[in-house]
Amino acid sequence: MRFYLIGAGVIGRTHAEAIRKLSLEEGVELKVADPNPQARSSFAELFPEAVVFSDAQEMLSEKAEDDDIVIVGTPPVTHCPLSKLALESGRHVLCEKPLVMNREEAQELLETANKHGRLIGCCSDRFLGLxxxxxxxxxxxxxxxxxxxxxxxxxxxxxxxxxxxxxxxxxxxxxxxxxxxxxxxxxxxxxxxxxxxxxxxxxxxxxxxxxxxxxxxxxxxxxxxxxxxxxxxxxxxxxxxxxxxxxxxxxxxxxxxxxxxxxxxxxxxxxxxxxxxxxxxxxxxxxxxxxxxxxxxxxxxxESGFKFLDHPVLFFVRKVRGEESPAIVNDQAVFNFSCLQAIYDCDLSGQPQVVELGQPPTVHK
Ligand SMILES: NC(=O)c1ccc[n+]([C@@H]2O[C@H](COP(=O)([O-])OP(=O)(O)OC[C@H]3O[C@@H](n4cnc5c(N)ncnc54)[C@H](O)[C@@H]3O)[C@@H](O)[C@H]2O)c1
CATH class of the missing domain: 3.30.360.10 (Dihydrodipicolinate Reductase; domain 2)
Structure with a gap:
């Protein structure tokens, strides 16, 4: 199974540890992209098995395989553009929390995932399954x-x-x-x-x-x-x-x-x-x-074996393989994000906000 990690910072390293623990019959391949040379070199020292890139687009330019997984582990402002890029490359995407910056981006990602028949998952499932x-x-x-x-x-x-x-x-x-x-x-x-x-x-x-x-x-x-x-x-x-x-x-x-x-x-x-x-x-x-x-x-x-920090990768791999999994993906990922956004909207507007599972998020002013 092939993993493409975008972001070689603190959480990127955690995901790489989780990938190492997966004992998949077919083995795993890891590629990572980060524009920061320091982040790249400390990552390469810890994970010499990884192929390192400075640019995510270049890393994703090879032909996609059906179960390829991209993990987005960068600051939130980049989550939507990078996840979209990865979905459009034909790969499933597991994105760090918070999924995106706002409801428009959430909708955009969901539409892109649906259009390409891919999963967009969120690492907010880290503490499920404990x-x-x-x-x-x-x-x-x-x-x-x-x-x-x-x-x-x-x-x-x-x-x-x-x-x-x-x-x-x-x-x-x-x-x-x-x-x-x-x-x-x-x-x-x-x-x-x-x-x-x-x-x-x-x-x-x-x-x-x-x-x-x-x-x-x-x-x-x-x-x-x-x-x-x-x-x-x-x-x-x-x-x-x-x-x-x-x-x-x-x-x-x-x-x-x-x-x-x-x-x-x-x-x-x-x-x-x-x-x-x-x-x-x-x-x-x-x-x-x-x-x-x-x-x-x-x-x-x-907990034994896989720990909570490993959960997002483990759960997402299971989901991609069609196995039972508490992974939070697609409509549920957008719904959960929209609940958070609705807290801000309610605070700002003073008006109650309603979020419906499977419905595009709206704002009540
Ligand atoms: N640090 C934690 O304990 C922790 C835990 C859970 C989730 N997260 C989440 O993980 C995400 C990243 O947090 P972090 O703590 O790893 O941040 P960090 O600052 O340690 O690392 C972010 C990395 O992303 C890289 N980056 C930025 N733009 C990029 C791009 N366009 N392409 C490729 N790489 C790019 C940066 O160079 C940096 O190396 C955030 O969404 C955060 O909420 C962090």
């Missing part, structure tokens, strides 16, 4: 919680802004015109992927939303820094059977409030809570027993 997530899915699908009516998804860190506290060398994370947004576009793709995987809504209404940029004494003043560090939204998810589940969503990469990390699903018969990303805690369920709440914790197995 043992804890699978445990929660089993509980949700068993209907033991009764009618699910509310999800609380709150994840607040005090200082974890990309471009400042995290990966300070990549300053583009702070400039909206390059990265599409702050915490909404950085961690929101993962959060929405988790919520939509569990509830499988056919539409999401962003009923209310706000964003803020809390200040610190180390905020950069010599570069553009115009992204939010804190967001909150009320999402009404309409399920296939027309029931609505409200999601209280909050995310912070910077807050002066206390750090907090809680995801909980509440139903008429029980509740389940867990930390969906790095916590070593288990999955806690609470049901009524003779009029009293009774909780129990189940520790999920540790």
């Amino acid at each position: 043992p804890k997530m699978e445990e929660v899915k089993k509980i949700v699908h068993s209907h033991s919680l009764g009618d699910i009516y509310k999800v609380t998804f709150v994840h607040r860190s005090q200082r974890s802004r990309p471009g400042i506290e995290y990966q300070p060398e990549s300053r583009w994370f702070l400039d909206r015109s390059k990265c599409a947004g702050g915490i909404v576009m950085d961690w929101g793709p993962y959060d929405i992927a988790v919520i939509n995987e569990l509830l499988a809504p056919v539409s999401v209404k962003v009923a209310a939303a706000w964003t803020s940029q809390p200040k610190t004494q180390v905020d950069p003043t010599d570069i553009v820094y115009d992204v939010e560090g804190h967001v909150g939204a009320m999402l009404n998810c309409r399920l296939k059977d027309s029931r609505e589940v409200r999601v209280h969503y909050e995310r912070a990469s910077c807050t002066h409030g206390e750090p907090y990390n809680r995801v909980e699903i509440e139903g008429t018969l029980g509740a389940v809570r867990w930390s969906p990303y790095f916590g070593s805690d288990g999955v806690v369920t609470t049901y009524d027993e003779k009029g009293e709440p009774k909780s129990s914790e189940r520790l999920a197995a540790n």
